[in-house]
Each structure stands twice: as structure tokens, then as C-alpha cells.
Amino acid sequence: MENHDRIIQGMAGDGDFRVIAAQTTVAVETAREILDLSPVAADALGRAMTGSLLLARLLDKDVRNQYVTLRFQGNGPLGTVIADATVKGGVRGFVANPVPEDPLLDVEKAIGTGMLTVVRGTPPAGKPYTSQILLGGKGISTDLTRYLMRSEQIASAVLLGVLNRRDGVAAAGGIVIQAFPHATEEAIAAIEQRVKDAPPLSTLIDKLDIEDVVATVLHGVHYKQIDAGYSVPVSYSCPCSRERALAPIALFGEADIREMIEEGGTEVVCQFCGRKYSFSAHDLLALTAKHDA
Numbered sequence: 001m002e003n004h005d006r007i008i009q010g011m012a013g014d015g016d017f018r019v020i021a022a023q024t025t026v027a028v029e030t031a032r033e034i035l036d037l038s039p040v041a042a043d044a045l046g047r048a049m050t051g052s053l054l055l056a057r058l059l060d061k062d063v064r065n066q067y068v069t070l071r072f073q074g075n076g077p078l079g080t081v082i083a084d085a086t087v088k089g090g091v092r093g094f095v096a097n098p099v100p101e102d103p104l105l106d107v108e109k110a111i112g113t114g115m116l117t118v119v120r121g122t123p124p125a126g127k128p129y130t131s132q133i134l135l136g137g138k139g140i141s142t143d144l145t146r147y148l149m150r151s152e153q154i155a156s157a158v159l160l161g162v163l164n165r166r167d168g169v170a171a172a173g174g175i176v177i178q179a180f181p182h183a184t185e186e187a188i189a190a191i192e193q194r195v196k197d198a199p200p201l202s203t204l205i206d207k208l209d210i211e212d213v214v215a216t217v218l219h220g221v222h223y224k225q226i227d228a229g230y231s232v233p234v235s236y237s238c239p240c241s242r243e244r245a246l247a248p249i250a251l252f253g254e255a256d257i258r259e260m261i262e263e264g265g266t267e268v269v270c271q272f273c274g275r276k277y278s279f280s281a282h283d284l285l286a287l288t289a290k291h292d293a
């Protein structure tokens with residue numbers, strides 16, 4: 001599959017609206033392969049991944065290395081769903097139970113109701129900013145729209161879509177339209193109508209470039225891509241490392257670590273990318289030495 005995944009942005013309605021859009025087909029298909037996602041899990045995680053990319057860009061205050069993590073903790077069969085993206089276009093995800101028993105569930109039921117935690121920050125320095133809202137069970141777009149309104153005072157419309165085919169993810173992406181405070185009620189109503197009338201986003205992304213998808217959704221409303229050069233490539237990427245994999249083990253009690261040493265070492269598998277990190281008894285002994293110090 002050719003990779004055209006990217007984030008673009010533009011202005012609509014004579015500067016009343018900011019539009020950020022992302023094509024994430026290959027990134028979501030990569031997640032499906034790595035994490036062995038069922039179609040409904042790919043749909044849910046694909047929307048969450050796209051949402052985290054859009055939010056990382058939307059909430060970026062020129063920090064340039066901001067990340068946004070979305071943690072959905074619902075009572076649906078998928079369990080916890082995590083998506084993590086940077087403003088530079090790196091994104092990764094995790095689904096606790098990627099193959100629910102009922103394969104025909106929709107995303108809303110598969111996630112269920114519960115809590116959405118949004119964390120954003122700028123590594124390595126800077127305290128992350130965390131907020132929580134209740135998951136309404138009406139879909140990820142609705143949850144993100146509510147989050148933006150309640151926690152960020154941003155009036156927006158969020159569209160997300162994933163198209164699954166027999167052989168994998170055929171299309172994925174999303175659009176967020178932010179209304180600036182000076183937008184008139186009339187202009188907002190016109191945009192809302194376009195969003196309501198738009199065909200399912202995933203079928204548009206399946207056929208068109210993301211620029212044309214945005215133009216199709218906003219047809220009749222003046223739209224232009226600000227800074228046509230703004231096109232950030234998106235890819236599935238995980239910043240895990242041996243050092244980071246070892247950190248949680250260091251928090252275990254001494255007895256647990258001794259047990260691992262007796263077993264000759266331990267292996268940590270990254271839940272986002274599947275990379276395996278092996279730690280020998282020798283590596284673990286070094287940890288207990290730190291404990292003793």
C-alpha cells in the first residue's frame with residue numbers, strides 16, 4: 001500500500017474556521033497488523049489514533065514536540081483503548097482485548113461507557129496536563145467534541161472514519177473543524193449542515209486525497225489550505241527503548257526481582273509495537289544493587 005498518510009490544515013468561511021485533517025490509512029493498517037486487531041478494534045483504535053493526531057496539532061501552541069494521549073476506559077468488550085500521537089506525526093496505539101467475542105459490535109458498544117482521559121505535554125520537561133470526561137457511549141467523535149468544548153473551550157466538529165475490508169484497513173482519517181469566537185451563528189449553522197450532510201468520511205478517504213475529502217465535506221463554503229506546504233507525514237511509530245522497558249521492573253519489590261533472576265532473566269514486550277526486550281539475570285542483579293544502595 002502506498003503511503004500518503006499526512007496531516008494538513010486550512011481555513012474555511014473567510015477565516016471563521018480552522019480545519020485540520022488527517023489521512024491515517026497506512027498507520028491504522030500497521031496498527032492492525034502489529035496488534036492483531038479485529039475489524040471493530042481497528043475501527044475503534046483507528047478513530048482514536050486519528051483523533052490523537054488531530055488534537056496534538058489543534059492544541060499545539062507552537063511547542064512543536066507536543067504529544068496527546070487518549071485513554072478510553074469503557075465497560076465495553078475492547079477494554080482499555082489507548083492512542084498516543086505527537087504533533088510531528090508519530091502515532092501508536094493499544095487495545096486491551098483486540099478480538100471481542102461478538103465481531104459485529106459497533107465502535108460505540110465495543111468501547112461502552114466509562115472514562116476518557118486526555119493527557120498532553122511536551123517531553124521530557126514540562127508537567128503533563130491531564131483532564132477527564134465521561135465517555136458518553138455515542139462514539140469517539142462525540143467524546144472528543146465534548147472534551148474540546150469542556151476542557152479547552154473550543155467549539156468544534158470532529159469527523160472520524162475507518163473503512164475495513166476483508167484484507168485489512170482500506171481507509172482511515174479524520175477532520176476537525178474549529179470555530180473561532182468571531183464566527184457568526186449563521187456561519188456555524190452552515191458548517192454544521194455540511195458536516196451532517198457529508199457522506200461517511202471513510203468512503204470519501206477511500207476514493208479521494210485528503211485535500212479533496214475536506215473540499216467535498218465543505219463544498220460551497222469558502223475553503224483554502226493555509227500554507228499549502230503544511231503537510232506533516234504520519235506514521236505508526238513507537239519511541240520505546242530498552243531503558244524505558246526496564247524502568248517498570250525497577251519498581252517491583254526485591255523478592256519479585258530475585259525470582260526473575262532465579263528464572264534466568266525476564267522479557268518485556270512493548271504493548272504498542274510488540275518489540276521484545278530481554279533482561280538477563282545480570283541486568284536484573286544491577287537493579288537489586290540499586291535497591292540496596
Ligand SMILES: [Zn+2]
Nearest residue numbers: 238240270273
Ligand atoms: Zn514500542
